[in-house]
Amino acid sequence: MRSERRYTRRDVVKLSVAALLPGALLQGEAPAQGDTAVGQLLRPDLAGRPRGRVTDYQNDPFIVGIEGQLRCTCGCNLDVYTCRTTDFTCATSPAMHRELVGMLERGMTGEQILEAFVAQHGETVLMAPKKEGFNLAAYFVPGAAILTVGSALLWVLFRRSASAPELAAAGASERPTDLSAEEHAKLESELGRLE
Amino acid sequence: MTILGQLALWLALLLSAWATIVGFVGGAGQRPELIRSAQRATYALAGVLVVASLALVVALVKHDFNVAYVASYTSRNLPLIYTLSAFYGGQAGSLLFWAVVLSVFGALAQWLTGRRYERLMPYAGAVTASVVFFFVVVTLFAANPFERLPFTPADGNGLNPQLQNPGMVIHPPLLYLGYISITIPFAFAMAALFSKRLDTGWLHAIRKWTIISWLFLSIGITLGMWWAYVELGWGGYWAWDPVENASFLPWLTMTAFLHSVMIQEKRGMLKKWNMVLIALSFLLSIFGTFITRSGIISSVHSFSQSPIGIYFGFYLIFIIVATAAVIWSRLPMLEAESHLESMVSREATFLFNNLLLVGIAFSVLWGTMFPMISELIRGTQVTVGPPFFNQVNIPIGLALLALTGIGPLIAWRRASPGHLKRQFAAPVTAGVIVAVLLLALGMRNLYPIMALALATFVVGTIAQEFVRGVGARHRLHGESHALAFARLVGRNRRRYGGYVVHLGIVLYFVAFTGQAFKTDVEASLKPGQKAELRSPWGHTYTFTHLGVSQYEELNRFTTAASVEVARDGERVGVMKSEKRQHVNSLGQPTFEPSTEAGIRSDLREDIYIVYAGSVAGTEEAVYRFTLNPLVWWLWFGGVVLVAGGVVTLWPGTSTSADRRRAMAGYAATLEGSTSGAK
Numbered sequence: 001m002r003s004e005r006r007y008t009r010r011d012v013v014k015l016s017v018a019a020l021l022p023g024a025l026l027q028g029e030a031p032a033q034g035d036t037a038v039g040q041l042l043r044p045d046l047a048g049r050p051r052g053r054v055t056d057y058q059n060d061p062f063i064v065g066i067e068g069q070l071r072c073t074c075g076c077n078l079d080v081y082t083c084r085t086t087d088f089t090c091a092t093s094p095a096m097h098r099e100l101v102g103m104l105e106r107g108m109t110g111e112q113i114l115e116a117f118v119a120q121h122g123e124t125v126l127m128a129p130k131k132e133g134f135n136l137a138a139y140f141v142p143g144a145a146i147l148t149v150g151s152a153l154l155w156v157l158f159r160r161s162a163s164a165p166e167l168a169a170a171g172a173s174e175r176p177t178d179l180s181a182e183e184h185a186k187l188e189s190e191l192g193r194l195e
Numbered sequence: 196m197t198i199l200g201q202l203a204l205w206l207a208l209l210l211s212a213w214a215t216i217v218g219f220v221g222g223a224g225q226r227p228e229l230i231r232s233a234q235r236a237t238y239a240l241a242g243v244l245v246v247a248s249l250a251l252v253v254a255l256v257k258h259d260f261n262v263a264y265v266a267s268y269t270s271r272n273l274p275l276i277y278t279l280s281a282f283y284g285g286q287a288g289s290l291l292f293w294a295v296v297l298s299v300f301g302a303l304a305q306w307l308t309g310r311r312y313e314r315l316m317p318y319a320g321a322v323t324a325s326v327v328f329f330f331v332v333v334t335l336f337a338a339n340p341f342e343r344l345p346f347t348p349a350d351g352n353g354l355n356p357q358l359q360n361p362g363m364v365i366h367p368p369l370l371y372l373g374y375i376s377i378t379i380p381f382a383f384a385m386a387a388l389f390s391k392r393l394d395t396g397w398l399h400a401i402r403k404w405t406i407i408s409w410l411f412l413s414i415g416i417t418l419g420m421w422w423a424y425v426e427l428g429w430g431g432y433w434a435w436d437p438v439e440n441a442s443f444l445p446w447l448t449m450t451a452f453l454h455s456v457m458i459q460e461k462r463g464m465l466k467k468w469n470m471v472l473i474a475l476s477f478l479l480s481i482f483g484t485f486i487t488r489s490g491i492i493s494s495v496h497s498f499s500q501s502p503i504g505i506y507f508g509f510y511l512i513f514i515i516v517a518t519a520a521v522i523w524s525r526l527p528m529l530e531a532e533s534h535l536e537s538m539v540s541r542e543a544t545f546l547f548n549n550l551l552l553v554g555i556a557f558s559v560l561w562g563t564m565f566p567m568i569s570e571l572i573r574g575t576q577v578t579v580g581p582p583f584f585n586q587v588n589i590p591i592g593l594a595l596l597a598l599t600g601i602g603p604l605i606a607w608r609r610a611s612p613g614h615l616k617r618q619f620a621a622p623v624t625a626g627v628i629v630a631v632l633l634l635a636l637g638m639r640n641l642y643p644i645m646a647l648a649l650a651t652f653v654v655g656t657i658a659q660e661f662v663r664g665v666g667a668r669h670r671l672h673g674e675s676h677a678l679a680f681a682r683l684v685g686r687n688r689r690r691y692g693g694y695v696v697h698l699g700i701v702l703y704f705v706a707f708t709g710q711a712f713k714t715d716v717e718a719s720l721k722p723g724q725k726a727e728l729r730s731p732w733g734h735t736y737t738f739t740h741l742g743v744s745q746y747e748e749l750n751r752f753t754t755a756a757s758v759e760v761a762r763d764g765e766r767v768g769v770m771k772s773e774k775r776q777h778v779n780s781l782g783q784p785t786f787e788p789s790t791e792a793g794i795r796s797d798l799r800e801d802i803y804i805v806y807a808g809s810v811a812g813t814e815e816a817v818y819r820f821t822l823n824p825l826v827w828w829l830w831f832g833g834v835v836l837v838a839g840g841v842v843t844l845w846p847g848t849s850t851s852a853d854r855r856r857a858m859a860g861y862a863a864t865l866e867g868s869t870s871g872a873k
Contacts, residue, residue: 038721042745044812046776047754048788051808051817054719071578077436078429079580085717085819086429088774088807089787127580129565134573138565142558142587150550157538157546 048088057101066100066110070117071127079127197262197341200250203243204335207294210240211328218321222314222390230317234305237320240327241302244295251288251340255281261347264288264340270353271780272750277354280364283371284354286488286503287340292368293484294330296375297323304379304404312400318386319379319400326378329510337503350779353750356789359777362422370415370442374480376408377445381477384470385518388525393466398456401473403844405456409449410840416442417833428790430715430803430821432829435584440563441483444556448476451552454545454602461607462542463532467522468549470529474518478511479556485511486563537609544602551595558587593645596704599697600653603660622655646708650701657694657701664691684842692842699836702828709800709825719810719817730822732799737761741769743806743814751777756806756816760795770795772806772818800824 041047057063067081074092076083080100084093096117103113117125129135214236221229251264255278260266268281268288283292301323309316334340357363380401387397419442420432433439452472458465489504522529535542562579570576604618630648638644661680664687668679684691718726720740728736741757754774760767770793777785793804803821810817 039742039814041743041754041809041812041814043752043754044809046752046774046784046788047743047745047812048774048776048790048808050812051719051810053810053815054717054817058717069582071580077578077580078434082429082431085715085805085807086427086790088790122575124566124576124578127578128583128586129569129577129579134569135577138562138569138577138579138583139587142554142561142591145557146550146554146591149554150547153546153550154538157535157543160535160537 049091051088057104058097062110063097063100063104066113067097069114069127070096070100071125072096073121073125196250196253196257197259197343200247200254200341201339203247203250204291204331204339204341206243207240207247207298207331208328208335210236210243211298211324211331214240214324215321215328218317218324219389222317222321222386233317233320233324234309237298237305237324238302240324241295241298244291244298244327244331248282248291248295251282251291252279254341255279258351260349260351261343262340263342263344266344266348266351268352268354270351270750270785272778273351273353274359274749276364277359280358280367281354283367284358284363285340287334287338287342289367289371290330290334290338290503291340292371293375294327294334296372297330297378298327300376300379301327301382304382308400312383312386312396314390314392315383315386315397315400318389319382322382322385323378326382329506333503333506337506350781353777353779353785356751356775356777356786357426360422360426362418362425366415366418366422369411369418373408373410373412373415374442374445374483376404376411377449377477377480379404380408380473384473385521388470388521391525391528393525393528395460395463398460398469402456405449405453405473406840406844409446409453410837410844412442412446412449413836413840414833416446417830417836421830421833424826425792425794428792428805430713430792430805430819430823431710432826435559435562435581437563438483438487440559441479441486444483444560445476445479447552447556447559448472448479451549451556452476454552455549458542458545464535464542465546466529466531467526470522472549472553474522478515478518481507481511481514539605539610539615541602541605541607541610544598544605548595548598548602551591551598555588555591555595558591559584562587589642592704593642593649596646596649596653596701599700600649600656603694603697604656618656618659621659622652625655626652640711643708643711646704650704650708653697653701657698660694661691688845689843692839692844695839695842696836697839699832699834699839702832702835706825706827706829706832709823709828712824713821715803715819715821717807717817717819719815721815726818726820728820728822730800731824734762736767736802736820736822737764738804738818738820740816740818743809743816750779751775754806754809756809756818758793758804758818760802760804767802768795770802770804772804774806774808796827798827801826 044050064081067084068079070080072078072080072083072090072093073096074083074087074090076087076090078086078093080093080096083090084097087093100113100117103116108116114126123130129138131139214233217229217236218233220226221233253259254262254265255269256275258265258269258271264285264287265281268285269278273281281288283289301320304323305316305320312319383397383401383404387393416439419439423434424430424432449472452469455465455469455472459469485504485507489507535546537543562584565579566576600622604615604622606614610618626648629651630644633644633647661683664683665676665679668674668683669676672679674682712731714728714731716726716728718738720726720738722740722742724740726738728738730736737760739759739761741759743754743756745752745754747753752775754776755771756773757769757771759769772793773791774788775791776788779785790805790807793802793806795802801821801823803823805819805821807817807819809815
């Protein structure tokens with residue numbers, strides 16, 4: 001890095017002034033950025049992709065909710081909201097956000113927006129499969145498998161319990177974990193031997 | 196040195212083939228000279244693979260950029276620790292790492308348990324060597340870390356910035372250790388099948404290996420979460436990414452095994468099931484490696500697509516068929532010695548616990564593979580992301596949490612209504628009180644309420660077990676409570692260590708609950724401007740942007756944005772988030788800029804700040820501020836879980852005590868008396 005660093009005279013002047021004067025005085029040197037100017041970065045090219053100002057849409061819970069259901073198509077596997085607020089090198093998720101905002105401004109509902117994205121990118125743009133047709137298998141197979149095996153297990157256990165009535169009767173008539181005096185004495189004796 | 200590495204790899208190929216063939220033949224024919232030869236080959240195999248690994252380490256440290264692997268994953272200005280971690284940071288190196296660690300584990304198993312399990316060891320050694328053989332084949336023919344370039348670049352590409360994190364130095368090797376060590380229990384299980392010695396001997400042989408493997412996997416997964424949280428900048432720690440899922444799958448089946456194996460030990464039941472679980476754990480570890488490296492499933496973690504996927508695909512098919520055939524051929528020998536007698540018994544709860552653990556494993560596998568299934572059947576690819584996994588797995592996870600508490604409260608064989616009432620009264624009351632309290636405080640989210648109430652219930656059961664155990668010792672032996680506690684745990688390490696592990700799991704669930712209350716806001720701030728965010732605990736946080744500074748560090752150019760944080764008007768401190776542009780020794784930028792989140796943790800919530808970039812190259816910074824409740828409990832839960840695991844593993848008097856117990860007929864007497872002892 002050191003070998004490549006080249007400061008212009010303008011940089012040197014800026015750094016010197018920054019060292020001597022309060023930051024507020026430097027604001028005059030920055031390019032106009034709306035109502036208030038701010039200091040310029042030394043190497044903006046190394047500070048990541050330039051960002052625009054945050055708009056209200058970016059924090060709108062409704063938009064964030066829809067973005068959470070849409071997958072960024074850059075290949076990152078993240079939803080649009082997570083991608084645009086995490087992977088700051090991605091240009092796809094901000095574009096998808098702008099597209100979504102545009103649709104909302106045109107009066108489209110959440111459902112319509114999702115449909116529009118599906119029409120444009122295919123079903124893979126949704127973070128979870130739609131609950132219809134073959135996709136239902138995705139949602140119901142695991143639960144159905146657990147319930148089926150669980151029911152079978154219960155049935156087997158019930159049959160086993162019923163087929164051992166003498167044991168069941170014995171079990172019901174006593175308190176199994178309360179050892180008898182004799183058993184307790186034996187347990188104590190064994191514990192004593194262990195120590 | 197790379198010539199030495201190549202030579203060592205070729206020797207490893209021959210030795211692993213020899214150890215496999217001679218081990219099987221020697222074991223089958225009970226020929227001592229062949230068994231001895233296979234043993235020596237196992238030790239030599241570990242030796243030559245250590246030499247190969249050292250050759251790669253030397254190439255990395257000496258910056259031998261003529262070696263393609265070194266040029267691809269390191270650069271001259273990469274700190275030494277990351278230069279060393281590049282050993283397993285790339286495809287070829289990680290395969291060599293797998294081979295060397297497995298060969299060392301194989302040698303250790305031989306050395307430590309070879310005499311005690313001399314009838315099993317030839318087969319166990321042969322199975323281990325066969326797995327090493329596969330990894331050496333892949334390393335030699337598909338992903339060779341010693342491959343040279345036709346030219347020598349002045350500098351290397353460097354390591355991916357996201358891997359330049361302390362978490363990434365230890366997370367992958369620990370996860371690998373977990374994955375790799377699963378092979379040893381699998382090898383002993385196969386050895387038991389081959390040798391037809393299907394008593395509990397093989398279970399004793401693998402008990403500690405399985406816990407060690409499970410523990411490594413647990414630590415690896417938790418560290419992976421920590422790395423994702425601190426390094427990736429999205430404010431979460433688990434995204435149900437296919438690769439995360441791949442590490443979770445064997446963890447689930449091993450957890451199921453660690454529970455069901457107790458039933459086999461105590462009642463001689465579930466022999467087939469246990470065999471299937473241990474085989475499944477091994478197969479899932481290979482399957483995880485297959486999907487990580489083949490590129491068949493898109494994942495942020497994936498290594499670049501390479502021809503090794505085909506090797507893993509065929510190997511996976513081979514081991515599935517071979518394992519199923521061996522288990523099938525021995526099914527008649529795996530009949531249970533006794534049967535379940537009651538639906539209300541610890542055995543039954545363990546069965547349901549197994550059902551849920553394997554059910555979660557199935558649902559995770561199903562969700563991970565569903566995009567492929569959908570494409571095969573419908574020709575349409577779908578995305579199966581976190582919303583799906585959360586929807587399907589949260590209810591199952593909560594049921595599992597409930598069973599974590601229920602299991603230890605129910606007696607073996609059969610529990611009576613009176614016993615149940617006595618055991619459940621206090622923990623259930625505690626859980627209900629918490630649920631009512633949360634509702635009274637205005638919480639209306641069903642799952643978090645259930646999770647916290649169940650967590651309280653489980654903690655109640657654990658506390659009750661400790662209190663009763665200590666109380667019993669205090670009464671019977673007149674020991675002080677502290678001494679009684681120490682002896683209680685010391686003499687029942689597996690049982691009470693297990694409870695501590697359960698406590699760790701409860702803490703994980705508590706932390707997961709916090710994710711339901713995560714809040715965040717994006718803001719672009721000029722120096723002096725503020726943003727506010729309200730936490731779920733009712734606090735208002737104020738973030739004041741202080742400014743952006745830029746400076747050079749060892750191998751990067753850093754842009755740091757600083758924020759002063761106040762909670763309810765009271766200053767908390769200054770936090771910093773960075774944008775790092777890594778450069779090579781020639782000052783050329785390598786990779787895209789990476790983000791370092793600013794994190795401040797306390798018991799209630801984490802303040803998580805991400806500097807997204809600057810507006811038009813000025814000090815006006817774009818931030819994402821996140822309040823992440825209860826995250827600290829996840830890391831603490833990890834520590835508790837590891838502590839519990841260490842307690843269960845701690846060597847000591849258990850072996851001699853067990854022996855004396857067996858001599859005294861103690862275990863048999865207790866079994867007959869339907870004690871609730873675990």
